[in-house]
Amino acid sequence: MIIAIDVGNTRIKVAVYDRNTWGGFYHIATKDFRSQIENITEKLPEKPFIIISSVGKLNEYQLKWLATKGFLHIVSANDKLPFENKYATPHTLGADRIALAAGLALEFPKRNKLVIDCGTCITYDFVNQRNEYLGGAISPGLNLRYKSLNDYTAKLPLLSISDEYPLTGTSTNQSIHSGVINGAVAEIDGFINEYKTRYDNLTVILTGGDAIFLAESIKNNIFVRSNFLIESLVLYYQYINS
Numbered sequence: 001m002i003i004a005i006d007v008g009n010t011r012i013k014v015a016v017y018d019r020n021t022w023g024g025f026y027h028i029a030t031k032d033f034r035s036q037i038e039n040i041t042e043k044l045p046e047k048p049f050i051i052i053s054s055v056g057k058l059n060e061y062q063l064k065w066l067a068t069k070g071f072l073h074i075v076s077a078n079d080k081l082p083f084e085n086k087y088a089t090p091h092t093l094g095a096d097r098i099a100l101a102a103g104l105a106l107e108f109p110k111r112n113k114l115v116i117d118c119g120t121c122i123t124y125d126f127v128n129q130r131n132e133y134l135g136g137a138i139s140p141g142l143n144l145r146y147k148s149l150n151d152y153t154a155k156l157p158l159l160s161i162s163d164e165y166p167l168t169g170t171s172t173n174q175s176i177h178s179g180v181i182n183g184a185v186a187e188i189d190g191f192i193n194e195y196k197t198r199y200d201n202l203t204v205i206l207t208g209g210d211a212i213f214l215a216e217s218i219k220n221n222i223f224v225r226s227n228f229l230i231e232s233l234v235l236y237y238q239y240i241n242s
């Protein structure tokens with residue numbers, strides 16, 4: 001039995017996997033970490049294996065506590081990896097990005113592949129068909145764009161994701177929605193187009209909390225896999241223990 005935990009900067013995602021079956025997906029607020037993990041683990045018939053990738057605000061004490069709940073593996077650059085890590089600063093690479101790259105390498109070993117994770121940040125991670133991880137990009141996620149427009153101006157209100165984002169915004173609110181959402185969509189399509197010109201047989205995965213919303217407007221062919229990071233953690237766990 002495996003519990004996969006992804007600690008992002010906005011929220012924590014947890015899944016239970018047992019004998020080839022997903023036992024449940026949970027979204028947890030950081031403040032409820034202990035109580036919610038307690039709820040999940042106390043029901044289990046045996047001590048689980050726990051794999052965690054954390055880039056969010058989880059401290060040493062919380063990790064120590066987690067280690068009492070199962071056999072714990074914390075994803076890090078020191079792990080055995082299913083790809084060759086060509087990042088110039090491998091020890092500063094986010095554990096979430098390590099797990100995403102591992103998922104790409106394990107699921108699509110023969111292809112060039114790009115994963116775009118639309119969470120707090122939008123991250124781009126590229127693994128080529130020789131399974132070399134080359135790096136990618138980091139840009140602000142949708143909520144971060146809304147928040148920074150409000151934080152760094154005197155007049156712009158704090159908005160959140162809307163279904164109305166016409167190309168030509170005709171009010172302040174619409175202009176912000178257009179800038180944030182159409183801007184992110186154009187950025188994502190732009191990145192994919194650039195990768196397509198450089199690499200053939202490219203597979204693109206869109207994941208993260210805003211993936212389904214953004215996918216509606218993205219023009220390129222992509223696979224929308226909202227839980228790709230959690231799924232990658234399970235594949236990766238099986239890989240390092242094989």
Ligand SMILES: Nc1ncnc2c1ncn2[C@@H]1O[C@H](COP(=O)(O)OP(=O)(O)O)[C@@H](O)[C@H]1O
Nearest residue numbers: 008009010011118119120121141143208209210
């Ligand atoms: N219930 C929710 N709570 C928080 N964010 C949500 C929720 N549902 C959808 N989202 C969207 O998901 C995004 C966060 O995505 P996620 O992949 O969980 O981020 P991270 O991995 O950085 O914590 C938010 O920007 C928000 O737009």
Ligand SMILES: CC(C)(COP(=O)(O)O)[C@@H](O)C(=O)NCCC(=O)O
Nearest residue numbers: 008009055092093094119120121138
């Ligand atoms: C870029 C990130 C902040 C993304 O975090 P997220 O949006 O998943 O919450 C995280 O992957 C991170 O802290 N990375 C460290 C820097 C790097 O990957 O090079």
Ligand SMILES: [K+]
Nearest residue numbers: 117119121123
């Ligand atoms: K992200």
